[in-house]
Amino acid sequence: MGKLFYIDNVVRIKNRSIYNNQELLFRSELDIAEIDLFFKEAYQFLQLSYPKFFKMDRMSKLGILATEILFNKEKQDINTALVFSNNYSSIDTDKIHQNSIDQIVSPSVFVYTLPNIVLGEISIKHQLQGENVFFISEGFDAQMIADYTDVLLSTGKAENVVCGWIDLKNAEYDVFLCLITRKGEMRFTHKNLEQLYYFDNE
Amino acid sequence: MSDLRTELKVSIIEQLNLEELSVEDIENDEPLFGDGVGLDSIDALELIVLLEKDYGIKLTDPQQGKDIFVSINKMAEFIEVHRTK
Numbered sequence: 001m002g003k004l005f006y007i008d009n010v011v012r013i014k015n016r017s018i019y020n021n022q023e024l025l026f027r028s029e030l031d032i033a034e035i036d037l038f039f040k041e042a043y044q045f046l047q048l049s050y051p052k053f054f055k056m057d058r059m060s061k062l063g064i065l066a067t068e069i070l071f072n073k074e075k076q077d078i079n080t081a082l083v084f085s086n087n088y089s090s091i092d093t094d095k096i097h098q099n100s101i102d103q104i105v106s107p108s109v110f111v112y113t114l115p116n117i118v119l120g121e122i123s124i125k126h127q128l129q130g131e132n133v134f135f136i137s138e139g140f141d142a143q144m145i146a147d148y149t150d151v152l153l154s155t156g157k158a159e160n161v162v163c164g165w166i167d168l169k170n171a172e173y174d175v176f177l178c179l180i181t182r183k184g185e186m187r188f189t190h191k192n193l194e195q196l197y198y199f200d201n202e
Numbered sequence: 203m204s205d206l207r208t209e210l211k212v213s214i215i216e217q218l219n220l221e222e223l224s225v226e227d228i229e230n231d232e233p234l235f236g237d238g239v240g241l242d243s244i245d246a247l248e249l250i251v252l253l254e255k256d257y258g259i260k261l262t263d264p265q266q267g268k269d270i271f272v273s274i275n276k277m278a279e280f281i282e283v284h285r286t287k
Contacts, residue, residue, distance in 0.1 A: 051220065051221065051240075053221075054219045054221035054222070055218065055244075104251050104254060104255055105251075106248065106251065107247035107248055107251065108218070108219075108244050
């Protein structure tokens, strides 16, 4: 029997709401299209003090907000890996960049035209040096994410892993990230991961 | 003179998304990089874009930025001499 790993913490950000372990943590009353204001409200709600947040693209903002909740102000092991996935890659920022191409393009927009930049932003904020990977797939593939995460943990390549889904298109976002550790109550299996993801998506 | 400096501060705060800073927070002679305002290398590129868009100044050598983007005062002095709009 292989080693056992656990889903230690779960964060969900969707439809102006933030859930932590399936309990509502924060809900904005803003119009759903006011995505940037929602991020600002959530930033204030979490009492973050990280001016760089406001320079980031929307995907990175989602990643910073989500991991802030997952890590709960605790210093993470330097060898924490990030295994993320989504469907729309960095299309939100790509479109902003594309729309500016016939004028003078913004360097600070251009640098976010890759989905894995969010991994770098999270790693910088929390001083993580573990492996990171960003998969693009049509939908949330719990089996693939669970397998990849399991290999990282089983082989000792990572002490902990943050894994899941972080998608964004046309001001619609769907974030589901889990902190996978070596202690906890809920077993880390692809079935549990799938159930947690679809709990709110059905 | 001081109007250009205020205008620059407003533009920098807006274009560099310095959400938690106001015009009053930036001193004219305060370093823009490092321990001062705390801008980074991507901000430096945005400042090059700002010079071109707002004042018609095209920097051919990005290294020039090191001498120009020292402070609001230094930027304003450079703009006053080289602006084309």
